[in-house]
Amino acid sequence: MAAPSADRPAAARTLAVAAAGTLLVLVAFTTPLATLPATAAGVHAGPGGQAWILSGMSVGCAAGLLSSGALGDDYGRRRTFLLGAAVLAVGSLLGAAAPDVWLLVLARVVQGLGGAAIVACSLGLIGNAYPDGGPRARATGIWGAALGAGVAIGPFLALGLQAVAGWRLAYVAVALLAVALAAGGRVALAESRSARPRPVDALGTVLLGLGVSALLAGLVEGRSGWTRPGTLVLLVLGAALIAGFVVAEHRSRHPMLDLVLLRRPDFTGALIAALATGAGVLSITSYTPILVEQGLGGSALAGVSAMLAWSGLSALTPLSARWLSGRVSSRIQLVAGLVGCAAGQLALLGLHPSSALVRLLPGLLLAGAANGVLNAALGRQAVSSVPADRAAMGSGANNTARYIGSAIGLALVSITVTQGVGRGGGSDPATLLHGWNTAVLLTAAFSLAGAIIVLLTRTRTTAEAPVPALVR
Structure with a gap:
């Protein structure tokens, strides 16, 4: 693999396209959060179908992240990133035209496969463009900010476009933006790949x-x-x-994921932190709109606005978290981020039907700030804890852990929070809020458990535990 680029304009262009792609994937991911009632009515989706609409893109992302990252390292990160943008565009157009719930779910899975290639290769491209240290910390901080920004923008964009021409317009918009991303990436991105590409690990x-x-x-x-x-x-x-x-x-002689990496404390620590992030703070905050609308009697706009308190700070704090990279170890940043998320989650306890919306703000703001620190640290660790020519694979592995954790957490949260939601869409606010309080305790436990495990993971110096070359 070529050495990280010293060409600042080229590196800046790479960062801009990589961050824009990551933001767009999160916009697509969060689109149904604000438009689920109208979407469900449009495709005649019951409770099970609605769960699949929300989860379909997660399935595609989790299934494709590690493999698309490995393919990007071996056959070209730029090529795989552009292919991901094209697949995201196709999936979004399928979603816009879907006549029934299962075709919409299929479209969401296709969106996830395209998004997986974009997210995995975006960090690989950044790792190739920026040398380790301060420049990479700044770049991965911007990438982490793009995650939060996508979550913040997506629901508002979907809600606004729904008001103009219905819920399908948001899918058309994502498709057009994905085409624009592919066009911009084709011009701005330079190709990078491993100097020793491996055969495809088909099995x-x-x-x-x-x-x-x-x-x-x-x-x-x-x-x-x-x-x-x-x-x-x-x-x-x-x-x-x-x-x-x-x-x-x-x-395998040429594995997609060399299991030797699991012996590295920094690699396994980052995987555990990503898993705990998904099962913890991401799971509970994803239900904020449901909580506001069905538990506290707010509007759809109020629900996505409350979520903005979390996602907005998730977008801002990674930009300042880069200053921690030379002062605080990545392991301590991960631990502090998980503990901060747990504290924010626990601040959301004790809600009842007469609680004001402002009651949510302290917990959401604290959890958002801590999650931003986590995003920046995870992005940096995903690249630095693997060999330099396996950066996209490292990103894919880390984000796979995040999506699997999120799927586990969402399943548990769904059972506890929505137990008061009737099949006809009605709900008992007191029962729903009781379930919410239980879910908060469960997800906070995931965050704290992750913090404890990462803290106990012994960190070694680079001299003691060099990144294995993984050449067989």
Whole structure:
């Protein structure tokens, strides 16, 4: 792989396109949060279909992140990034034209596959363009800010476009923006790849993609009943396929994910932190609009505005968190971010039907600030904890852990928060808020458990534990 670029204008262009792509993926991901009632009515989706509309893109992202990152490292990060933008555009157009719920869910999965390639390769491109240290800390801080900005912008954009011409217009807008991203990336991005590309790990790609898809599908279906035969089959099948992936990677001469990396405290610590982030703060804050509308009697606009308190600070704090990189170790930043998220989550306890919306602000603001620190640190660790020519794979592995954690957390939150939501859409606010308080405790426990495990993960100096070359 070429050495990180010293060409500042070229690096700045790479960062701009990579951050814009990440922002767009999160805009697409959050689109249904604000428009779910209208979307469900338009495609005749019941409670199960609505769960799949919300989760379909997660399934696609989680299934494609690691494999698309590995392909980007070996066959070109720019090429894979542009292909991801094209797939995101196609999935978005399918969503805009979907006549029924299951075609819309399929479109969301396709969006997720395209988004996976964009997110994984965006960090790989940044890692190639910026040398390790201060410049990379600043760049990954901007990338982390793009995550929060996408979550902040997506629901408002979807709600505004729905008011103009219905919920489908948001999917058309994402498709057009994805085409613009591909055009901009074609001009601005330079190609980068490993100096020693590996053959495609076909068996590992298939086993991981199918295994993660089955596992996440089982978690989504579990919201309707954990003892249903279909749910149990999906969960067991997913676990078996992922176990098969581990065995295949151990035996492969050219694995997609070399298991030697799991011996590195910085790599495993980042994976644990990403998993805890998904199962913790991301899961509970995703339900803020439901909480506001059905538990506190607010409007859809009030719901996405409350979520903005969290996502807005998630976008701002990574820009300042880069100043911590030379003063505080990444491990301590991860621990502090997870503890801050847990504190913010616990501040959301004790809600009742007469609670004012302002009661949410302290917890959401604290959780948002801490989550921004986490995003910046995770982005940096995903690149620095793997060999230089496997940066996109490192990003894919880290974000896969985040999406799997989110799927687990969302399944648990859905069961507890929505137990008061009737099949006809009605709900008992007191029951829903009781479920919310229970869900807060569960997700805060995930955040704290992640912080404790990362804190206990022993960090070694670079001289003691160099990044393995992973050449077999």
